[in-house]
Amino acid sequence: MLYRLIAGNKRCFKGLSIEDGKIVSLVPRKTLIYAFGPLFIGDIVKVDQENTIVEVQERQNILIRPRVANLDYAIVVASTCEPDFSSYLLDKFLCYLNFCHIPVIIAFTKIDRLNHSKREEIKKYQEYYESLGFPSFVTSKFDTRTIEPIIDRIQGKTVAFMGQTGAGKSSLINAIDKDFNRRIGEYSKALGRGKHQTKEVIFFQYLGGLIGDTPGFSSLDFSLLKITSRDLSRIYPGYEKYALKCYYNDCMHLSEKECKVKEALEEGRLSKESYDNYLKMLKEIKEGKRNG
Ligand SMILES: Nc1nc2c(ncn2[C@@H]2O[C@H](COP(=O)(O)OP(=O)(O)O)[C@@H](O)[C@H]2O)c(=O)[nH]1
Ligand SMILES: [Mg+2]
Ligand SMILES: [Zn+2]
Numbered sequence: 001m002l003y004r005l006i007a008g009n010k011r012c013f014k015g016l017s018i019e020d021g022k023i024v025s026l027v028p029r030k031t032l033i034y035a036f037g038p039l040f041i042g043d044i045v046k047v048d049q050e051n052t053i054v055e056v057q058e059r060q061n062i063l064i065r066p067r068v069a070n071l072d073y074a075i076v077v078a079s080t081c082e083p084d085f086s087s088y089l090l091d092k093f094l095c096y097l098n099f100c101h102i103p104v105i106i107a108f109t110k111i112d113r114l115n116h117s118k119r120e121e122i123k124k125y126q127e128y129y130e131s132l133g134f135p136s137f138v139t140s141k142f143d144t145r146t147i148e149p150i151i152d153r154i155q156g157k158t159v160a161f162m163g164q165t166g167a168g169k170s171s172l173i174n175a176i177d178k179d180f181n182r183r184i185g186e187y188s189k190a191l192g193r194g195k196h197q198t199k200e201v202i203f204f205q206y207l208g209g210l211i212g213d214t215p216g217f218s219s220l221d222f223s224l225l226k227i228t229s230r231d232l233s234r235i236y237p238g239y240e241k242y243a244l245k246c247y248y249n250d251c252m253h254l255s256e257k258e259c260k261v262k263e264a265l266e267e268g269r270l271s272k273e274s275y276d277n278y279l280k281m282l283k284e285i286k287e288g289k290r291n292g
Contacts, residue, residue: 002057005043006203006210013053015045016205028053040069041201041212042158061101064225066214068160068201075105075150077163077172080122080138081113087125089164091237091277092220094134097162098235099227105135105153109168112140128271132238141171151176151207160201160212173213177206180213222285229285236278238270253278 003015003026015026028039029052036056039045046055059069076093078085090106097104106129108122119138126136135153139146150172161169173180203210227235233252234243239261243251247258253275264270 001047003045003047003053004203004210005039005041005045007041007200009041009200010038013039013041015047015051015053016203016210018044021205024051026051026053032056038067040067041203042069042071042210044070063097063100063102063160065220066160066162066201068212068214070158071102071160072157072209073105073154073159074102075107075154075159075161075172077107077109077161077167077169079110079164079167080108080118081110083164083166085122085125087271087273088277088280090125090129091274092281093162094129094237095222095227095232095235095281096220096225098237098240099225099231105150105159106137107150107168107172108136108138109172110140111138111146112142128274129237131269134237139168139172139175141168141175144175147172147175154206154209154211156208158203158210158212160203160214162214169213173211176211180204180211222281223288227285229282232278232281232285236281237274239278242270252282 002018004018005013006016006023007014011027013026014023016023026045026047032053032055039053039056040062043059044057045053048054061071062069063071074097076090076097078090085108094104108126111119111122114122122138126138129136137146137149139150161173163169201212201214203212229252230250234240239253242260242264243253245260246253246256248256251259253259253261261270265272265275
């Protein structure tokens with residue numbers, strides 16, 4: 001039998017049967033963990049008669065922090081107010097997810113709290129990231145019309161909401177499905193602990209797909225992921241297609257000749273603000289600094 005792991009950690013998981021949709025408790029075989037390493041929420045696993053996990057199917061992608069596998073989308077939740085919008089943080093999330101080969105949707109939240117000029121400012125960011133190929137939406141938890149385009153995108157998919165604490169992840173998920181809180185509660189109860197102690201991803205079923213809330217975190221550490229400067233020059237949001245055409249194939253887009261990233265910056269196709277974020281991240285990697 002094949003199951004999708006939707007909650008739990010280490011020794012005890014909740015698995016959703018791929019065949020009949022039933023949810024059961026699953027325990028990994030000890031030798032599997034030794035041989036394979038830790039299991040991830042989102043893993044598709046083979047289970048024997050005793051509900052013991054005996055095998056893990058090949059993963060489409062993995063995210064190390066939070067630990068989750070086989071995502072169709074990560075929804076990056078970017079707060080526009082309390083905490084203020086940070087293009088630096090957003091760019092960093094995008095680097096991280098590009099690095100992990102996970103497609104991204106961006107949600108700029110709390111738009112209802114902004115005055116006209118702030119709203120226009122956020123719209124510019126939305127248009128910019130959209131132009132780089134990231135489906136981007138502005139949302140308010142009070143306005144279902146702002147949520148519907150996201151619902152359209154994620155139907156039947158496996159998605160996880162990510163972003164800093166207080167960005168509005170849980171609110172957005174609740175706006176998508178008001179039953180979410182109750183279901184989180186049920187899963188937590190089934191796992192034998194309170195929802196506030198839940199540090200890992202929990203998926204719940206939604207319109208034929210799975211939605212996961214993730215614990216918030218305020219910073220991302222590139223050294224944890226072993227992202228190098230060279231990696232950054234390619235995975236940086238929007239840079240790859242230009243990097244492929246730079247004169248030097250190891251161009252860092254600093255002051256090399258015939259750098260296509262620099263050209264795109266001059267022509268306004270890439271954002272100067274994001275380029276400054278790029279320089280800051282390069283520096284961070286160089287200094288091996290923790291957090292950002
Ligand atoms: N006005 C407004 N407040 C929001 C919105 N989304 C979230 N919030 C508030 O922002 C705070 C943090 O939201 P929460 O969903 O818990 O963030 P999380 O930590 O990312 O899960 C809460 O006080 C929410 O009520 C929104 O669209 N509009
Ligand atoms: Mg939350
Ligand atoms: Zn270049």
